[in-house]
Amino acid sequence: MSGLIEKVVIAGTLICGISMPLLVDAEVLRSSNEENGLEKWHFIAGDIEIELVQRLPDQTRALFMQHEFSREVVEGLATSCMFQTIIRNSGKSGTGQPVSIDLTRWRMQHAGKVSGIQLKEPLIESWSDADASPAAKLVVRWGMFPTRQEFLPGDYNWGLTAYAIPPGAQFDLEVNWKEDRILRSGEIRDIVCAPDVDRLK
Amino acid sequence: MKVFHGILVALLLALVGGVQAADTLTQITGDVPAPDFTLQDTNGKTHRLSDYRGKPVIVNFWTTWCPPCREELPSMNRAWHQLEHEGVAMLAINMGEDEDTIFVFSADYPTDFPVLMDQSGEVIEQWPVKGLPTTYVVAPDGSIAYRAIGSREWDDKALLDKVRALK
Numbered sequence: 001m002s003g004l005i006e007k008v009v010i011a012g013t014l015i016c017g018i019s020m021p022l023l024v025d026a027e028v029l030r031s032s033n034e035e036n037g038l039e040k041w042h043f044i045a046g047d048i049e050i051e052l053v054q055r056l057p058d059q060t061r062a063l064f065m066q067h068e069f070s071r072e073v074v075e076g077l078a079t080s081c082m083f084q085t086i087i088r089n090s091g092k093s094g095t096g097q098p099v100s101i102d103l104t105r106w107r108m109q110h111a112g113k114v115s116g117i118q119l120k121e122p123l124i125e126s127w128s129d130a131d132a133s134p135a136a137k138l139v140v141r142w143g144m145f146p147t148r149q150e151f152l153p154g155d156y157n158w159g160l161t162a163y164a165i166p167p168g169a170q171f172d173l174e175v176n177w178k179e180d181r182i183l184r185s186g187e188i189r190d191i192v193c194a195p196d197v198d199r200l201k
Numbered sequence: 202m203k204v205f206h207g208i209l210v211a212l213l214l215a216l217v218g219g220v221q222a223a224d225t226l227t228q229i230t231g232d233v234p235a236p237d238f239t240l241q242d243t244n245g246k247t248h249r250l251s252d253y254r255g256k257p258v259i260v261n262f263w264t265t266w267c268p269p270c271r272e273e274l275p276s277m278n279r280a281w282h283q284l285e286h287e288g289v290a291m292l293a294i295n296m297g298e299d300e301d302t303i304f305v306f307s308a309d310y311p312t313d314f315p316v317l318m319d320q321s322g323e324v325i326e327q328w329p330v331k332g333l334p335t336t337y338v339v340a341p342d343g344s345i346a347y348r349a350i351g352s353r354e355w356d357d358k359a360l361l362d363k364v365r366a367l368k
Contacts, residue, residue, distance in 0.1 A: 063266060088351075093225055138297040138322045142264065146331040154225040156351040157332035158269055 021176045021185035028188050038194065045186050047091035047153070048099050048177050053084040054194035055160070057167055063143070068133035077140075080118060081163040081193035085145050088156035096153030097180045103147045108163055110171040117173075118162035120144040167196035226338065226347035226363055235260070235339040236327040240317040243300055243307075248292060248317055251343065257367040258290040258339040259355075262330050265298060265306040270334040273352035274310045280355035281314040288368055292317055296325050296333065340367050 026045035033040065043050040057078040064074045089099040106117050123144075124137050132140070145159030165171060170192050176185035235258075239249045250258065261277065263270035274293075281291050291314040295303055303316060319325055328337070331350070338347040346367055353360060 066266070093227075135297055135320070139264075139266070141322070142296060142325075142333055143266070149331045151350070152227050154227065158267075158351070159332055 021183040024184045024186045026186035039192065041188050041191055043175060043186060043188050045184070046179060047089050047096055048151075048179065049086075049088040049090050050175055050188075051084075051086040051088075052161070052173075052188070052191060053086075054192070055082045055084055056194045057196045060160075064136075064139070067136040067139050069136045070131050073127060073131045077162070079167055079196060081165045081167065081169060082160045083163070083191075083193075084158065085161040086156060086158045087145070087149075087151065089151035089153050091153035093153045098150050098152050100150040100178045101148065102176075102178075103145065103161070105176050107174040108171045109174075110163075110165050110169060118164040119147050121147060123162075163193065165193060167193050169193045226349050226353075226360060229345045229348055233345045235337065235343055235345050236324075238294075238319075238324040238327070240294065240319055240324060242315040242317050243303055244315075246315070248315060250292075250339070253290045253292075253339075254343055255341050256288045256290055257341060257346070257364050258292060259284075259336060259364065260328075260339060261291070261293045261334060261336040262296055262325055262328070263293055263334045264296050265302060267333045269352040271310060273334060273355060274312060276353070276355040276357075278312050278314070280361060281312075283356065283361060284364070285314070287365065289364055291315075294319050294324060297322055338364055338367065 024045045026043055029042040029044070031040050031042070032038070038054040038056070040054070041052045043052075060078040060082050061074055064077050069077075087101060089096065091097060091099070103117060103119060107114055108117055120140055124132075124140055127137065143160055145161050146157065149157060151157070163171060163173075170190055173188045173191055174185055175188065176183060178184070235250060237249065237251045239247060241247050250260070259277075259280075263274070265271070277291065277293070284291065293312065293314060294317045296319050298318070299320060300318065303318070307316075328335075334352055336349045336353070337345050340346040347363065355361070
């Protein structure tokens with residue numbers, strides 16, 4: 001029955017050109033690193049895998065303090081709820097489909113409010129030369145996850161994603177992606193930003 | 202400070218430990234020319250990509266602060282030891298960092314192949330790179346033959362045989 005519904009939605013999407021995503025049943029595994037206590041959310045739906053790994057604000061401070069950012073910018077980045085993010089197309093080479101993501105379409109829900117996630121382009125544009133040197137901007141340009149990317153089977157990429165909410169805050173995230181030309185969506189619930197304390201064991 | 206740095210590096214590597222390196226290369230279809238560049242390596246030698254015409258060239262984009270980049274460097278070095286006498290070139294292009302940073306880093310991650318410096322990021326912008334690391338295999342005619350997004354086990358025989366087959 002669910003297969004029939006999926007076919008109807010796909011046909012409707014193709015015929016009408018509606019950009020409404022197809023809601024997909026996904027597996028979301030939540031785990032904790034035994035060594036450092038950091039939590040991870042692993043989203044699996046068909047050939048796409050998305051991993052969000054907590055980053056302590058101190059880790060982010062350590063990364064950006066090595067570069068020419070103002071103290072205010074480093075603090076802003078450190079406390080913007082960053083996750084180490086890995087996206088993979090786990091499809092088989094030769095038979096798998098390309099998967100593409102567009103982070104401008106991802107939506108988060110925090111404290112009853114729905115919003116987009118923090119993207120790197122407006123962040124970089126908001127900085128003056130005093131806030132960040134050109135070399136420092138390159139670190140964010142290449143350190144944060146690409147806003148749009150296509151993954152062929154076997155491809156994966158990693159980078160930082162930011163959610164612009166305080167350390168320790170909780171949110172739900174609607175992720176979406178295109179696979180086989182169909183826009184699909186799934187949800188990761190109860191994601192928790194790393195708190196701004198040293199939780200290393 | 203060095204101990205702290207070591208712990209930080211280990212922690213970052215642990216964070217991406219769940220990612221398994223695929224030993225695959227994605228074939229690039231059509232005639233896609235590799236953008237030419239001229240860059241200095243960490244020893245002051247100038248390298249121009251088009252000077253390598255006639256042999257396959259592995260071009261890797263990386264930074265010291267990118268955990269998967271660090272993850273694949275040892276296997277790249279092992280691969281280089283297999284390839285250096287086989288008419289295959291390997292160029293690792295560091296993005297945005299200076300010679301001192303790379304020099305300090307190389308104490309922990311020694312490489313014997315040329316490490317080029319793209320401090321302004323101008324070269325990487327000419328290539329279709331989305332994230333780091335990304336590696337391209339350039340065919341002897343100067344076209345892009347393969348691409349790998351993310352880290353790989355570069356000394357994998359099947360992977361290297363694809364590179365060798367371009368000769």
